[in-house]
Amino acid sequence: MRNFDFSPLYRSVIGFDRLVHLLEAGQGNGGYPPYNVELVSEHKYCISIVVAGFTDSELEITANDNILTVKGDHRHHQNEKNYLYQGITDHNFECKFQLAEHIQITGANLENGVLYIHLQHVVPETLKARRIEIK
Known part of the structure; x- marks a missing residue:
């Protein structure tokens, strides 16, 4: 699975960090x-x-x-x-x-x-x- 760098979104959208953490947490299914x-x-x-x-x-x-x-x-x-x-x-x-x-x-x-x-x-x-x- 690809890993994406979401850090640019943290500084441009308020409240987006929660969504990013949810996306990153969903990547742990072992593929x-x-x-x-x-x-x-x-x-x-x-x-x-x-x-x-x-x-x-x-x-x-x-x-x-x-x-x-x-x-x-x-x-x-x-x-x-x-x-x-x-x-x-x-x-x-x-x-x-x-x-x-x-x-x-x-x-x-x-x-x-x-x-x-x-x-x-x-x-x-x-x-x-x-x-x-x-x-």
């Missing part, structure tokens, strides 16, 4: 399973997680207190195989993602061994910017 976080449009995101060998019934997605958890659990191994070389891992996993406030999960789908989780940033009307008239 399995590999995933991407994509900005689809201004307020829409997609997390893509490689889950080769898992069926949709072996995957569990939960969201609780701004933490998105994705678990893969092979409930039954058909038979233990004697591999000469095993490059495709199939062990159970758990990934956790810290979500920002007002992020909603709009759906998920499994396609060709990749789990796509769709997210959207929905800002309540009370928090949107409004113009104040000067009298």
